[in-house]
Amino acid sequence: MKPSRLVVSTIAVAFVLALPALALAHAVVFPKASAPGAYERYLLRVPNERDVPTTRVEIRFPDEVKVISFSDVAGWTLTIERDTAQRIIGAVWTGTLEPERFVEFPFIAVNPKGSAELHWPAYQTYANGERVEWTGPEDAKTPASTTTIAEPSSGGAGRGLTYAALAIAVVSLGLAVRPRTPPRMA
Numbered sequence: 001m002k003p004s005r006l007v008v009s010t011i012a013v014a015f016v017l018a019l020p021a022l023a024l025a026h027a028v029v030f031p032k033a034s035a036p037g038a039y040e041r042y043l044l045r046v047p048n049e050r051d052v053p054t055t056r057v058e059i060r061f062p063d064e065v066k067v068i069s070f071s072d073v074a075g076w077t078l079t080i081e082r083d084t085a086q087r088i089i090g091a092v093w094t095g096t097l098e099p100e101r102f103v104e105f106p107f108i109a110v111n112p113k114g115s116a117e118l119h120w121p122a123y124q125t126y127a128n129g130e131r132v133e134w135t136g137p138e139d140a141k142t143p144a145s146t147t148t149i150a151e152p153s154s155g156g157a158g159r160g161l162t163y164a165a166l167a168i169a170v171v172s173l174g175l176a177v178r179p180r181t182p183p184r185m186a
Helices: 005-024 157-177
Strands: 028-030 039-047 054-060 066-070 077-082 088-097 102-110 116-120 122-126 131-134 145-149
Antiparallel strands (some): 077 088, 122 131
16 A cells, blocks of 8 residues: 555655754854854753763863863762863763753853864763763764854945845834825715
8 A cells, every 4th residue: 555645745845854953963062153262151951862861971172172171060060070180171061851851051262363263072980881972073973063253344244134124124113104195085
């Protein structure tokens, strides 16, 4: 018996809609872009993709950034890792992240003064001992998150959209405040 076109179409649409969710189901550091020299609030977001709890999350910080502080996360214990010069090089959070949940670990870092591509290797350990290493290239099954450090663009599409929005606002204001003429009586 052949499946109906409706069933096949429904399955295809469900698969296409699920792809972005699957692609985003990784340990990711936000924001994905930042400015050189900025004191940036970064956020490591980790979803639990297994049927057992996540019990440990680790991150290694890129040499180009200087991590200066962390925010407490309810239910999680933070251990800060330092090198011999006492520079923060990593962090380990231990706690419990149940299946179908996610957790966010905020921290503040000073960006490098020039353009850079920051790679954030992260490691996720589950209660059954499985460890996932989010360290691969962008197209890998377990990619490391990246952040681009670059000067904001001073023109282009963003500026054009700003001018277009301003023009629409001025025209709308003009239409809203124009005097109304009463209708003529025949």
